[in-house]
Amino acid sequence: MLRFFTSGESHGKGLIALIEGIPAGLPMAADFINLELRRRQGGYGRGGRMKIETDRAEIISGVRWGKTLGSPISLLIRNKDWENWQAAMSEDQEFDGSVPPVTRPRPGHADLPGALKYAHKDIRNILERSSARETAARVALGAVAKSLLQELGIRTGSYVTSVAAVEARITPVHKNEDHLARLFQKAEKSLLRCPDAKATELMKQAVDRASARGDTVGGTFTVFIAGAPAGLGSHVQWDRKLDGLYARALMSIQAIKAVSVGGGAELAGMKGSQVMDEIFYSGKDKSYFRNTNNMGGIEGGMTNGMPVILNASMKPIPTLKRPLRSVDISTRKAFAAAYERSDVCAVPAASVVAEAMSALVTAEALLEKTGGDSMAEVIRNYNAYRKQVQDF
Numbered sequence: 337m338l339r340f341f342t343s344g345e346s347h348g349k350g351l352i353a354l355i356e357g358i359p360a361g362l363p364m365a366a367d368f369i370n371l372e373l374r375r376r377q378g379g380y381g382r383g384g385r386m387k388i389e390t391d392r393a394e395i396i397s398g399v400r401w402g403k404t405l406g407s408p409i410s411l412l413i414r415n416k417d418w419e420n421w422q423a424a425m426s427e428d429q430e431f432d433g434s435v436p437p438v439t440r441p442r443p444g445h446a447d448l449p450g451a452l453k454y455a456h457k458d459i460r461n462i463l464e465r466s467s468a469r470e471t472a473a474r475v476a477l478g479a480v481a482k483s484l485l486q487e488l489g490i491r492t493g494s495y496v497t498s499v500a501a502v503e504a505r506i507t508p509v510h511k512n513e514d515h516l517a518r519l520f521q522k523a524e525k526s527l528l529r530c531p532d533a534k535a536t537e538l539m540k541q542a543v544d545r546a547s548a549r550g551d552t553v554g555g556t557f558t559v560f561i562a563g564a565p566a567g568l569g570s571h572v573q574w575d576r577k578l579d580g581l582y583a584r585a586l587m588s589i590q591a592i593k594a595v596s597v598g599g600g601a602e603l604a605g606m607k608g609s610q611v612m613d614e615i616f617y618s619g620k621d622k623s624y625f626r627n628t629n630n631m632g633g634i635e636g637g638m639t640n641g642m643p644v645i646l647n648a649s650m651k652p653i654p655t656l657k658r659p660l661r662s663v664d665i666s667t668r669k670a671f672a673a674a675y676e677r678s679d680v681c682a683v684p685a686a687s688v689v690a691e692a693m694s695a696l697v698t699a700e701a702l703l704e705k706t707g708g709d710s711m712a713e714v715i716r717n718y719n720a721y722r723k724q725v726q727d728f
C-alpha cells in the first residue's frame with residue numbers, strides 16, 4: 337500500500353513530504369527530485385515568489401547510498417522566505433499578536449470557509465496551508481513515484497492545451513505513445529508548456545493583457561501515462577476504479593475545477609458508433625489493439641493498455657491586482673480586496689503538479705497489482721503479469 341502526506345505552511349520553516357510503501361532497492365537521487373521541483377517553478381506569468389524560491393529537497397529518511405530502504409521516505413523543502421517571517425510564523429507563543437491578523441478574505445480562496453470552519457479570527461492561519469506552495473511537496477513525492485514507474489518502463493508527461501481563450505492546435509492522437517512523447521518534448525521547451533509554438537506566443541500575449549488589466553487567467557492541460565499494462569485499477573468496487581482515483585487526485589490540486597478522461601465532456605454529444613474504441617487482434621504482435629483512444633486508456637475503472645489520458649481545467653488565479661469585493665471579518669464592513677504578490681497564470685506549473693499526482697496514483701495501482709517489498713520482487717511479479725496478459 338502506498339500512502340503519502342504533505343505538511344508545512346507557505347511561510348513556515350519548510351514543507352515536509354512523506355511517502356510509505358515504496359519498495360526497497362529503488363535508485364533514488366535528490367537531483368531528479370530537484371529537477372522536478374524546478375519544472376514546477378517555471379512558466380510564464382508567475383509572481384514574485386518564484387524568484388525568491390529555488391526549491392531543493394533534502395532526503396531526510398528512507399534512502400541509503402542512493403537506494404530506497406523500504407522504510408518511509410521523508411523529504412524536506414526549506415522555505416527560503418522563512419527568515420523574513422520568523423516572528424509572523426513562529427511556533428513560540430511569545431510572538432502571539434506581534435503582527436496584525438489578516439481579516440480580509442479573498443474571494444476564490446479557502447480564506448472565508450476555512451476561518452469559519454476552524455474558528456480562526458486570523459485568516460493567515462488558513463491561507464498559509466491552503467496556498468499552492470504545498471504543491472512543491474506533491475511534486476517531490478511525484479518524483480519518487482516517477483522513479484518507480486520509470487524502472488518499469490512507464491512514463492508520465494503533460495502539456496498545456498489552452499490559456500485564457502487561446503487554444504493550442506494539437507492533433508489528438510492519444511493512442512500513439514511516440515506522438516505523446518513528442519508533444520511532451522515540445523511542451524518542455526515552451527514558456528507555457530504548450531507544444532504549439534504559435535499558440536504559445538498568443539498565450540503569452542493573453543497573460544500580458546490580463547496582467548496589464550490587473551486580471552488573471554486559467555487554462556487547460558493534458559496529462560498522459562504511457563506504457564502501463566492493462567488491468568491496473570478494478571471494476572469490482574467504486575473506490576478501486578482508477579478513473580475515480582485519478583479524478584480525485586487531480587481535482588485536489590489547488591484551482592482545478594474540472595477533470596476528464598480521454599475525449600471527456602465532448603463524448604456526451606457524440607454517437608456511440610463514433611466514440612467506442614473498437615477491439616482488434618494482431619496475430620503478429622500477439623496482442624489486442626485499438627485504432628482510437630477516446631476512452632483515454634480506461635474502461636470499467638481499469639487501464640486497457642492504451643495510454644491514459646487525463647484532462648484538467650484550472651480556474652483563473654483568484655488573487656487579482658484589480659480589487660474584488662469582500663467583507664472584513666473583524667468589522668463585517670465591505671472592502672475591496674488588496675493585492676498581494678501573486679501569479680497571473682500558473683497553468684504550466686499546475687500541469688507539472690498534475691503529472692506528479694497522476695504518477696502517485698499510477699504507482700499505487702501498480703504496487704497493488706504486483707505487491708513486493710523489494711524492487712527485485714516487484715519486477716519479477718510485474719514481468720510475470722505482463723507475460724500472463726501477453727499469453728492470454
Ligand SMILES: Cc1cc2nc3c(=O)[nH]c(=O)nc-3n(C[C@H](O)[C@H](O)[C@H](O)COP(=O)(O)O)c2cc1C
Binds near residue numbers: 446467678
Ligand atoms: C501551481 C499553482 C500556483 C498558484 N498560484 C496562485 C497565486 O499566486 N495566487 C493565488 O491567488 N492563487 C494561486 N493558485 C490558486 C490557489 O491556490 C487556489 O485557487 C486556492 O487555494 C483555492 O483553492 P480552489 O481554487 O481549489 O478552491 C495557484 C494554484 C496552483 C496549482
